[in-house]
Amino acid sequence: MRSYELCAVKLSDLDFERKTVFIPKKKGKIDRYVPLSPLLIRGLKKYITTENPQGHLFNSQVSKAGESRGLTTNGIRWIIKENRSKIGSSKQITAHTLRHTFATHLLEYGVDIVSLKELLGHAHIEMTLTYLHVANLPSGSKFSPLDKLYD
Structure with missing residues (x-):
């Protein structure tokens, strides 16, 4: 999925029974379902249990009113940059x-x-x-x- 689509994923978009995540219309103007592998489902369930995200699957900042906000595309860029340095890759990722x-x-x-x-x-x-x-x-x-x- 596109990074902005990942940022918008809500907990309610996950369907572990059907092994899918719902991606609402955006750029391509087409609703779609993306498959989730059993391994990814296992990891997501552990993440959800451990981190207890609210609303969005991946939360980032909290608003001044105390409401959780979803991860941003800048946040994704930062995560990729941090992890690229950990694997010692000089490739642009x-x-x-x-x-x-x-x-x-x-x-x-x-x-x-x-x-x-x-x-x-x-x-x-x-x-x-x-x-x-x-x-x-x-x-x-x-x-x-x-x-x-x-x-």
């Missing part, structure tokens, strides 16, 4: 880099481009097609359609 890497790996694991479009929340397939250029896809066996005509 952003939230969008992580999104792009996720999409590329899905293509490499065989997810079709239409499903990827829906997962990423793209309004137009052309945006999703850009991921094909960087994915390391197996070329498969080349054949002529005539070879398959009588199979």
Whole structure:
């Protein structure tokens, strides 16, 4: 998901039974559900039990009135920067880099481009097609359609 979508995730958007998180319409103007892996669900449940977030899944600051606020995109940038230094990487890593890497790996694991479009929340397939250029896809066996005509 996009970083601003992550910031907006509310506890009520999580559905551990269906293993999904609801992402309301934003940039692509399409509501969508993103799958949650069992491993991620386990981690989120532990986080929720330990941190007891209110409203948003990831809380950051508290308003002057004492209301909790959701994590901000600046907060995400700070978290990524802090953790990049811990792993000793000199590579430029952003939230969008992580999104792009996720999409590329899905293509490499065989997810079709239409499903990827829906997962990423793209309004137009052309945006999703850009991921094909960087994915390391197996070329498969080349054949002529005539070879398959009588199979």
